[in-house]
Amino acid sequence: MSNKRVLSGIQPTGNLHLGNYLGAIKNFVAMQNEFQCFYMLADLHALTIKTQPKNLKESILNTAASFLAAGIDSKKNVIFCQSKVSSHAELSWILNCIARIGWLSRMTQFKEKAGSNKEKASVGLYTYPILMSADILIYKATHVPVGDDQKQHLELCRDIATKFNTDYENNYFALPEPIIPKFVARVMSLRDGCKKMSKSDESDLSRINLTDTKDQIVQKIKKAKTDSDPINENIFEKNSKRYEAQNLIKIYSNLKSETLDTVLNNFNGKTFYDFKKELSELLVEKICPISEKIKQYRSDDKELINILKIGSEKANDTAEKTILEIKKIVGLL
Ligand code: TYM
Numbered sequence: 001m002s003n004k005r006v007l008s009g010i011q012p013t014g015n016l017h018l019g020n021y022l023g024a025i026k027n028f029v030a031m032q033n034e035f036q037c038f039y040m041l042a043d044l045h046a047l048t049i050k051t052q053p054k055n056l057k058e059s060i061l062n063t064a065a066s067f068l069a070a071g072i073d074s075k076k077n078v079i080f081c082q083s084k085v086s087s088h089a090e091l092s093w094i095l096n097c098i099a100r101i102g103w104l105s106r107m108t109q110f111k112e113k114a115g116s117n118k119e120k121a122s123v124g125l126y127t128y129p130i131l132m133s134a135d136i137l138i139y140k141a142t143h144v145p146v147g148d149d150q151k152q153h154l155e156l157c158r159d160i161a162t163k164f165n166t167d168y169e170n171n172y173f174a175l176p177e178p179i180i181p182k183f184v185a186r187v188m189s190l191r192d193g194c195k196k197m198s199k200s201d202e203s204d205l206s207r208i209n210l211t212d213t214k215d216q217i218v219q220k221i222k223k224a225k226t227d228s229d230p231i232n233e234n235i236f237e238k239n240s241k242r243y244e245a246q247n248l249i250k251i252y253s254n255l256k257s258e259t260l261d262t263v264l265n266n267f268n269g270k271t272f273y274d275f276k277k278e279l280s281e282l283l284v285e286k287i288c289p290i291s292e293k294i295k296q297y298r299s300d301d302k303e304l305i306n307i308l309k310i311g312s313e314k315a316n317d318t319a320e321k322t323i324l325e326i327k328k329i330v331g332l333l
Contacts, residue, residue, distance in 0.1 A: 003142070004034070004035045004036070004142050004143060005035060005036045005037075005038070005139055005140060005141050005142050005143070006028075006031050006035040006036070006037040006038065006141060006142075006143045006144070006145065007037075007038045007039075007040065007135060007136050007139045007141035007144060007176075008024060008028060008037075008038075008039060008040070008144055008145050008146060009039070009040035009041065009042040009045070009082065009132075009135055010024065010025075010040075010041065010042060010063060010067075011041075011042045011043075011045045011046045012041045012042070012043055012046050012056065012059040012060040012062070012063040012064075013046045013049070013051065013056075013059055013199055013200075014059060014199035014200070015062065015199065015209040015210065015211050016062075016063060016066045016199075016209070016210045017187075017197055017198075017199060017207040017208060017209050017210065018187055018197060018207065018208040018209075018210075018251065018283075018287070019147065019186070019187035019196065019197035019198070019207070020147075020210075021070065021210060021287075021290075022147075022181065022184045022187050022251070022254050022255075023146070023147025023148070023149075023181060023184070023185065023186065023187060024145055024146055024147055025066075025067070025070045025072070026070075026181070026254075027145035027179055027181060028067070028070075028072055028077075028145055029070060029071040029072055031143070031145060031179070032072065032073060032076050032077050033076075035143060037076070037077040037078065038077070038078045038080070038139050038141070038315060038318075039067060039072055039077055039078070039079050039080075040079075040080055040081070040082050040135060040315075041060055041063050041064060041067075041079075041080070041081045041082065041308075042082050042132075042135070043056070043060055043081050043082050043083045044082045044083050044088070044089065044131060045082070045128060045131060045132070046059070047124060048122055048124040048125040048128050049113070049122075049125065060081065061298065061301055061304055061305075062211075062294070062298065064079065064297075064304050064307065064308055065293075065294045065297035065298045065304060066210050066211075066290070066294055067079055068293070068297050068304075068307070069210070069290045069291075069292075069293035069294040069296075069297055070210070070290055074307045074310075074311070078311045078314045078315050079307060079308065079311040080308060080311035080312040080314070080315040081308055081311075081312060082135065084308070084309075084312035084315070084316070085138075085312060085315045085316050085319050087138050087316070087319040087320055087322065087323035088131065088134050088135055088138055088319065089131070089134075090323055091134035091137065091138050091322070091323055091326060092127075092130055092131045092133075092134040094326060094330060095130050095133055095134050095137070095160050095164075096127060096130050098160055098163050098164055098167065099130050099133075099156070099159075099160050099163075103156055103159060103160075104126060104127065104129065104130070104156075106152075107129055107152060107153070107156065108152060109129075109149065109152070109153070110125060110126055110128070110129075113125060114126075129153040129156050129157070130156075130160070132150075132153050132157065133153075133156060133157035133160045133161070136154075136157050136176050137157065137160075137161055137164075137173055137176075137322075138318075138319045138322050138323065139315075139318055139319065139322070140173065140174060140322060141176050142174050142176060142177065143176065143177050143179050144157075144176050144177070144178050144179065145178075145179040145180075146178055146179070146180060147180065147181070147185060147186060147187075148180055148185035148186040149186060149196060150178070151178055151180060154176065154178040157176060158175045158176065161173035161174075161175055161176070162175065168329050168330060169329050172329065181254070183250055183253055183254050183260065184250045184251060184253075184254045187247065187250075187251060188243065188244075188247040189201060189206040189207065190205060190206050190207065190208070190220060190221070190223070190224040190225065190244075190247075191203055191205055191206045191224070191225055192206070192225065192244075193225070193242075193243025193244035193245075193246065193247050194243055205219075205220055205223055207220075208220055208283060208287060209291075210287060210290050210291060210294060211291045211294055212287060212291060213288070213291065214284045214288055217280060217283050217284050217287060217288070218280045218284070221276050221279055221280040221283065222276060222280075224244070224248060224276065225244045226244050226245055226248065226272040226276075227242055227244065227245055227272075229242070229245075230269050230270060230271055231245070231249070231264065231267040231268060231269065231270050231271070231272070231275060232264070232268055232269065233264050233268075235249060235264070236249075236260065236264075245272070248272070248275070248276075248279060249263055249264070249267075249275075251279065251283075252275075252278070252279050252282060255282050255283065255286050256282060
Protein backbone atom coordinates (compact mmCIF):
# COMPACT_ATOMS: atom_id res chain seq x y z
CA MET A 1 0.00 0.00 0.00
CA SER A 2 1.38 3.43 -0.93
CA ASN A 3 1.98 5.96 1.82
CA LYS A 4 -0.28 8.43 0.05
CA ARG A 5 -3.44 8.72 2.09
CA VAL A 6 -6.71 10.44 1.28
CA LEU A 7 -9.25 11.86 3.69
CA SER A 8 -12.32 13.75 2.69
CA GLY A 9 -15.80 14.32 4.01
CA ILE A 10 -19.26 15.53 3.22
CA GLN A 11 -21.78 16.97 5.61
CA PRO A 12 -24.91 14.84 5.80
CA THR A 13 -27.38 17.70 5.47
CA GLY A 14 -30.10 17.29 2.84
CA ASN A 15 -29.62 15.62 -0.52
CA LEU A 16 -26.27 15.50 -2.25
CA HIS A 17 -26.28 17.36 -5.55
CA LEU A 18 -24.36 17.69 -8.79
CA GLY A 19 -21.91 20.14 -7.15
CA ASN A 20 -20.96 17.56 -4.51
CA TYR A 21 -20.68 14.94 -7.24
CA LEU A 22 -18.50 16.87 -9.70
CA GLY A 23 -16.58 18.80 -7.04
CA ALA A 24 -15.80 15.91 -4.72
CA ILE A 25 -17.35 12.46 -5.14
CA LYS A 26 -16.10 11.87 -8.69
CA ASN A 27 -12.57 12.37 -7.40
CA PHE A 28 -13.27 10.15 -4.37
CA VAL A 29 -14.09 7.36 -6.82
CA ALA A 30 -11.13 8.11 -9.09
CA MET A 31 -8.64 8.07 -6.21
CA GLN A 32 -9.73 4.81 -4.62
CA ASN A 33 -7.49 2.62 -6.79
CA GLU A 34 -4.31 4.52 -6.13
CA PHE A 35 -4.63 5.70 -2.54
CA GLN A 36 -5.63 4.44 0.86
CA CYS A 37 -8.86 6.41 1.31
CA PHE A 38 -10.91 7.49 4.31
CA TYR A 39 -14.31 8.90 3.31
CA MET A 40 -16.26 10.43 6.12
CA LEU A 41 -19.79 11.56 6.83
CA ALA A 42 -19.12 14.82 8.66
CA ASP A 43 -22.03 14.43 11.05
CA LEU A 44 -20.47 16.59 13.79
CA HIS A 45 -20.07 19.40 11.26
CA ALA A 46 -23.76 19.00 10.41
CA LEU A 47 -24.59 20.10 13.99
CA THR A 48 -23.14 23.57 13.41
CA ILE A 49 -26.44 24.58 11.87
CA LYS A 50 -29.67 23.67 13.69
CA THR A 51 -31.01 20.35 12.42
CA GLN A 52 -33.91 18.14 13.48
CA PRO A 53 -32.48 14.90 14.96
CA LYS A 54 -34.80 12.79 12.79
CA ASN A 55 -33.71 14.61 9.62
CA LEU A 56 -30.04 14.26 10.53
CA LYS A 57 -30.36 10.51 10.93
CA GLU A 58 -32.07 10.24 7.51
CA SER A 59 -29.41 12.43 5.89
CA ILE A 60 -26.62 10.29 7.34
CA LEU A 61 -28.14 7.17 5.76
CA ASN A 62 -28.86 8.96 2.47
CA THR A 63 -25.31 10.26 2.26
CA ALA A 64 -23.83 6.83 3.01
CA ALA A 65 -26.09 5.34 0.31
CA SER A 66 -25.01 8.10 -2.13
CA PHE A 67 -21.31 7.36 -1.54
CA LEU A 68 -21.85 3.69 -2.38
CA ALA A 69 -24.23 4.40 -5.27
CA ALA A 70 -21.72 6.78 -6.86
CA GLY A 71 -19.13 3.98 -6.92
CA ILE A 72 -17.15 4.27 -3.67
CA ASP A 73 -16.23 0.71 -2.79
CA SER A 74 -16.74 -0.05 0.91
CA LYS A 75 -14.26 -2.94 0.74
CA LYS A 76 -11.40 -0.86 -0.65
CA ASN A 77 -12.07 2.32 1.35
CA VAL A 78 -12.94 3.24 4.89
CA ILE A 79 -16.42 4.80 4.95
CA PHE A 80 -17.40 6.04 8.37
CA CYS A 81 -19.18 8.60 10.57
CA GLN A 82 -17.00 11.29 12.12
CA SER A 83 -18.88 11.12 15.45
CA LYS A 84 -17.94 7.45 15.88
CA VAL A 85 -14.24 8.28 16.06
CA SER A 86 -13.78 10.34 19.20
CA SER A 87 -10.16 11.25 18.44
CA HIS A 88 -11.40 13.81 15.88
CA ALA A 89 -12.98 15.86 18.66
CA GLU A 90 -9.96 15.38 20.96
CA LEU A 91 -7.49 16.53 18.32
CA SER A 92 -9.80 19.39 17.45
CA TRP A 93 -9.39 20.74 20.99
CA ILE A 94 -5.61 20.53 20.82
CA LEU A 95 -5.66 22.31 17.43
CA ASN A 96 -8.00 24.97 18.89
CA CYS A 97 -5.10 25.87 21.13
CA ILE A 98 -2.74 26.13 18.15
CA ALA A 99 -4.87 28.01 15.59
CA ARG A 100 -4.98 31.81 15.96
CA ILE A 101 -8.21 33.80 16.16
CA GLY A 102 -6.98 36.04 13.34
CA TRP A 103 -6.71 33.04 11.02
CA LEU A 104 -10.28 31.96 11.71
CA SER A 105 -11.63 35.47 11.31
CA ARG A 106 -10.54 35.45 7.69
CA MET A 107 -12.64 32.40 6.74
CA THR A 108 -15.05 33.55 4.04
CA GLN A 109 -17.38 30.57 4.44
CA PHE A 110 -18.11 31.55 8.05
CA LYS A 111 -18.91 35.09 6.92
CA GLU A 112 -21.27 33.78 4.22
CA LYS A 113 -23.00 31.23 6.46
CA ALA A 114 -23.30 33.47 9.52
CA GLY A 115 -24.73 36.30 7.40
CA SER A 116 -25.25 39.73 8.86
CA ASN A 117 -25.84 38.60 12.46
CA LYS A 118 -22.55 36.96 13.41
CA GLU A 119 -23.24 37.30 17.15
CA LYS A 120 -26.07 34.81 16.80
CA ALA A 121 -24.05 32.17 14.89
CA SER A 122 -22.96 29.09 16.83
CA VAL A 123 -19.40 28.92 18.12
CA GLY A 124 -19.22 25.58 16.28
CA LEU A 125 -19.81 27.33 12.97
CA TYR A 126 -16.85 29.59 13.73
CA THR A 127 -14.45 26.84 14.83
CA TYR A 128 -15.70 24.43 12.15
CA PRO A 129 -12.47 24.63 10.05
CA ILE A 130 -10.45 23.51 13.08
CA LEU A 131 -12.51 20.31 13.39
CA MET A 132 -12.02 19.92 9.64
CA SER A 133 -8.24 20.21 10.14
CA ALA A 134 -8.42 17.56 12.87
CA ASP A 135 -10.34 15.26 10.48
CA ILE A 136 -7.48 15.49 8.00
CA LEU A 137 -4.51 15.49 10.36
CA ILE A 138 -5.71 12.62 12.58
CA TYR A 139 -5.16 10.32 9.55
CA LYS A 140 -1.98 12.18 8.47
CA ALA A 141 -3.72 12.51 5.10
CA THR A 142 -1.48 13.59 2.23
CA HIS A 143 -4.30 14.40 -0.26
CA VAL A 144 -7.74 15.91 0.25
CA PRO A 145 -10.20 15.93 -2.68
CA VAL A 146 -12.60 18.86 -2.31
CA GLY A 147 -14.48 21.45 -4.33
CA ASP A 148 -13.04 24.93 -4.69
CA ASP A 149 -15.17 26.32 -1.81
CA GLN A 150 -13.08 24.31 0.70
CA LYS A 151 -9.72 25.61 -0.55
CA GLN A 152 -9.38 28.25 2.15
CA HIS A 153 -10.12 25.67 4.87
CA LEU A 154 -7.34 23.49 3.47
CA GLU A 155 -4.93 26.44 3.59
CA LEU A 156 -5.86 26.92 7.24
CA CYS A 157 -5.22 23.23 7.88
CA ARG A 158 -1.74 23.58 6.38
CA ASP A 159 -1.07 26.65 8.57
CA ILE A 160 -2.15 24.75 11.69
CA ALA A 161 -0.02 21.72 10.75
CA THR A 162 2.99 24.00 10.11
CA LYS A 163 2.59 25.72 13.49
CA PHE A 164 2.26 22.37 15.26
CA ASN A 165 5.46 21.18 13.56
CA THR A 166 7.28 24.40 14.53
CA ASP A 167 5.99 24.49 18.11
CA TYR A 168 6.40 20.79 18.91
CA GLU A 169 8.07 18.43 16.45
CA ASN A 170 9.61 19.18 13.09
CA ASN A 171 7.94 17.39 10.15
CA TYR A 172 5.42 15.55 12.34
CA PHE A 173 2.56 16.39 10.01
CA ALA A 174 2.98 16.23 6.23
CA LEU A 175 1.19 19.21 4.69
CA PRO A 176 -1.97 17.89 2.95
CA GLU A 177 -2.48 18.75 -0.72
CA PRO A 178 -5.95 19.84 -1.86
CA ILE A 179 -7.14 17.97 -4.96
CA ILE A 180 -9.54 20.31 -6.73
CA PRO A 181 -11.14 19.49 -10.11
CA LYS A 182 -9.66 21.63 -12.89
CA PHE A 183 -12.73 22.46 -14.94
CA VAL A 184 -15.71 22.59 -12.60
CA ALA A 185 -14.15 23.36 -9.27
CA ARG A 186 -17.38 25.17 -8.35
CA VAL A 187 -20.70 24.16 -9.87
CA MET A 188 -23.06 27.12 -9.85
CA SER A 189 -26.81 27.35 -9.20
CA LEU A 190 -29.04 26.65 -12.21
CA ARG A 191 -31.00 29.80 -11.32
CA ASP A 192 -28.11 32.19 -10.73
CA GLY A 193 -24.69 31.70 -12.27
CA CYS A 194 -23.05 33.82 -9.56
CA LYS A 195 -24.24 31.62 -6.68
CA LYS A 196 -22.80 28.23 -5.74
CA MET A 197 -25.07 25.20 -6.21
CA SER A 198 -25.97 24.36 -2.64
CA LYS A 199 -28.08 22.04 -0.49
CA SER A 200 -29.39 25.01 1.45
CA ASP A 201 -30.75 27.02 -1.51
CA GLU A 202 -34.49 27.42 -0.99
CA SER A 203 -35.23 26.64 -4.63
CA ASP A 204 -34.94 22.98 -5.57
CA LEU A 205 -34.79 24.19 -9.19
CA SER A 206 -31.34 25.59 -8.44
CA ARG A 207 -29.73 22.14 -8.20
CA ILE A 208 -29.73 18.62 -9.62
CA ASN A 209 -30.00 16.20 -6.69
CA LEU A 210 -28.42 12.79 -6.92
CA THR A 211 -31.89 11.42 -6.06
CA ASP A 212 -33.70 13.26 -8.89
CA THR A 213 -35.80 11.35 -11.40
CA LYS A 214 -35.47 11.67 -15.17
CA ASP A 215 -38.51 14.02 -15.30
CA GLN A 216 -37.12 16.25 -12.56
CA ILE A 217 -33.76 16.53 -14.32
CA VAL A 218 -35.38 17.39 -17.66
CA GLN A 219 -37.63 20.02 -16.02
CA LYS A 220 -34.77 21.61 -14.09
CA ILE A 221 -32.55 21.92 -17.17
CA LYS A 222 -35.47 23.30 -19.19
CA LYS A 223 -35.97 25.98 -16.53
CA ALA A 224 -32.24 26.64 -15.99
CA LYS A 225 -31.39 30.29 -16.57
CA THR A 226 -29.39 31.09 -19.74
CA ASP A 227 -29.14 33.99 -22.17
CA SER A 228 -30.59 34.39 -25.63
CA ASP A 229 -27.25 34.51 -27.51
CA PRO A 230 -26.06 31.45 -29.40
CA ILE A 231 -23.19 29.33 -28.17
CA ASN A 232 -19.80 30.65 -29.30
CA GLU A 233 -16.27 31.09 -28.02
CA ASN A 234 -17.03 34.49 -26.42
CA ILE A 235 -18.75 32.68 -23.53
CA PHE A 236 -15.37 32.21 -21.88
CA GLU A 237 -13.76 35.50 -22.96
CA LYS A 238 -12.16 37.54 -20.19
CA ASN A 239 -14.93 40.08 -19.70
CA SER A 240 -17.82 37.76 -20.51
CA LYS A 241 -20.74 37.99 -18.12
CA ARG A 242 -22.44 34.86 -19.50
CA TYR A 243 -22.12 33.12 -16.11
CA GLU A 244 -25.08 30.76 -16.51
CA ALA A 245 -23.91 29.73 -19.98
CA GLN A 246 -20.41 29.09 -18.65
CA ASN A 247 -21.81 26.90 -15.88
CA LEU A 248 -23.91 24.70 -18.18
CA ILE A 249 -21.08 24.25 -20.67
CA LYS A 250 -18.64 23.33 -17.90
CA ILE A 251 -21.08 20.77 -16.46
CA TYR A 252 -21.50 19.23 -19.91
CA SER A 253 -17.77 19.20 -20.57
CA ASN A 254 -17.05 17.46 -17.26
CA LEU A 255 -19.76 14.82 -17.60
CA LYS A 256 -18.85 14.10 -21.22
CA SER A 257 -15.07 14.17 -20.49
CA GLU A 258 -14.54 16.61 -23.37
CA THR A 259 -12.49 19.80 -23.27
CA LEU A 260 -14.31 23.13 -23.24
CA ASP A 261 -12.90 23.86 -26.72
CA THR A 262 -14.36 20.64 -28.10
CA VAL A 263 -17.76 21.36 -26.58
CA LEU A 264 -17.73 24.95 -27.91
CA ASN A 265 -16.72 23.72 -31.36
CA ASN A 266 -19.42 21.06 -31.46
CA PHE A 267 -22.18 23.48 -30.41
CA ASN A 268 -20.85 26.60 -32.16
CA GLY A 269 -23.78 28.72 -33.40
CA LYS A 270 -26.44 26.54 -31.78
CA THR A 271 -28.95 27.89 -29.28
CA PHE A 272 -29.30 26.87 -25.64
CA TYR A 273 -32.61 25.27 -26.59
CA ASP A 274 -30.66 22.62 -28.55
CA PHE A 275 -27.83 22.40 -26.06
CA LYS A 276 -30.18 21.87 -23.10
CA LYS A 277 -31.70 18.82 -24.75
CA GLU A 278 -28.29 17.17 -25.01
CA LEU A 279 -27.30 18.26 -21.51
CA SER A 280 -30.51 16.74 -20.08
CA GLU A 281 -29.83 13.47 -21.85
CA LEU A 282 -26.29 13.37 -20.55
CA LEU A 283 -27.38 14.15 -16.99
CA VAL A 284 -30.10 11.49 -17.11
CA GLU A 285 -27.52 8.97 -18.37
CA LYS A 286 -25.07 9.79 -15.55
CA ILE A 287 -27.32 10.64 -12.60
CA CYS A 288 -30.32 8.30 -12.91
CA PRO A 289 -28.31 5.09 -12.39
CA ILE A 290 -26.96 6.68 -9.19
CA SER A 291 -30.43 7.63 -7.94
CA GLU A 292 -31.66 4.08 -8.65
CA LYS A 293 -28.78 2.62 -6.66
CA ILE A 294 -29.38 5.05 -3.78
CA LYS A 295 -32.91 3.63 -3.53
CA GLN A 296 -31.55 0.08 -3.52
CA TYR A 297 -29.04 0.84 -0.76
CA ARG A 298 -31.72 2.61 1.27
CA SER A 299 -33.93 -0.46 1.09
CA ASP A 300 -31.50 -2.20 3.47
CA ASP A 301 -30.57 0.27 6.22
CA LYS A 302 -29.22 -2.55 8.41
CA GLU A 303 -26.55 -3.30 5.83
CA LEU A 304 -25.72 0.41 5.49
CA ILE A 305 -25.32 0.74 9.26
CA ASN A 306 -23.11 -2.35 9.25
CA ILE A 307 -20.86 -0.85 6.55
CA LEU A 308 -20.52 2.31 8.64
CA LYS A 309 -19.75 0.27 11.76
CA ILE A 310 -16.96 -1.66 10.05
CA GLY A 311 -15.60 1.64 8.65
CA SER A 312 -15.65 3.31 12.08
CA GLU A 313 -13.69 0.45 13.61
CA LYS A 314 -11.00 0.72 10.94
CA ALA A 315 -10.90 4.52 11.22
CA ASN A 316 -10.58 4.25 15.01
CA ASP A 317 -7.58 1.92 14.70
CA THR A 318 -5.65 4.53 12.72
CA ALA A 319 -6.90 7.64 14.54
CA GLU A 320 -6.20 6.28 18.03
CA LYS A 321 -2.54 5.73 17.20
CA THR A 322 -2.19 9.35 16.07
CA ILE A 323 -3.95 10.86 19.07
CA LEU A 324 -1.74 8.86 21.47
CA GLU A 325 1.39 10.13 19.70
CA ILE A 326 0.11 13.71 19.74
CA LYS A 327 -0.81 13.62 23.42
CA LYS A 328 2.72 12.45 24.18
CA ILE A 329 4.27 15.12 21.96
CA VAL A 330 2.35 17.97 23.64
CA GLY A 331 3.21 16.67 27.12
CA LEU A 332 -0.03 15.06 28.28
CA LEU A 333 0.42 12.00 30.53
P1 TYM B 1 -19.85 20.07 2.05
O1 TYM B 1 -20.67 19.03 2.71
O2 TYM B 1 -20.36 21.46 2.01
O3 TYM B 1 -19.53 19.66 0.58
C1 TYM B 1 -18.96 18.38 0.31
C2 TYM B 1 -18.00 18.47 -0.86
O4 TYM B 1 -18.69 18.94 -2.02
C3 TYM B 1 -18.03 20.09 -2.55
N1 TYM B 1 -19.04 21.00 -3.08
C4 TYM B 1 -18.98 21.53 -4.31
N2 TYM B 1 -18.08 21.40 -5.29
C5 TYM B 1 -18.31 22.07 -6.45
N3 TYM B 1 -19.41 22.87 -6.64
C6 TYM B 1 -20.33 23.03 -5.67
N4 TYM B 1 -21.40 23.78 -5.87
C7 TYM B 1 -20.13 22.35 -4.43
N5 TYM B 1 -20.84 22.28 -3.27
C8 TYM B 1 -20.14 21.45 -2.46
C9 TYM B 1 -17.29 20.69 -1.37
O5 TYM B 1 -16.21 21.48 -1.80
C10 TYM B 1 -16.86 19.46 -0.60
O6 TYM B 1 -15.66 18.93 -1.14
N6 TYM B 1 -16.34 21.10 5.40
C11 TYM B 1 -16.74 20.16 4.40
C12 TYM B 1 -16.85 18.74 4.92
C13 TYM B 1 -15.65 18.25 5.64
C14 TYM B 1 -14.39 17.94 5.05
C15 TYM B 1 -13.56 17.54 6.14
C16 TYM B 1 -13.93 17.94 3.73
C17 TYM B 1 -15.54 18.06 6.97
N7 TYM B 1 -14.30 17.64 7.29
C18 TYM B 1 -12.26 17.16 5.90
C19 TYM B 1 -12.59 17.56 3.53
C20 TYM B 1 -11.77 17.18 4.60
C21 TYM B 1 -18.09 20.57 3.86
O7 TYM B 1 -18.87 21.19 4.52
O8 TYM B 1 -18.37 20.06 2.66
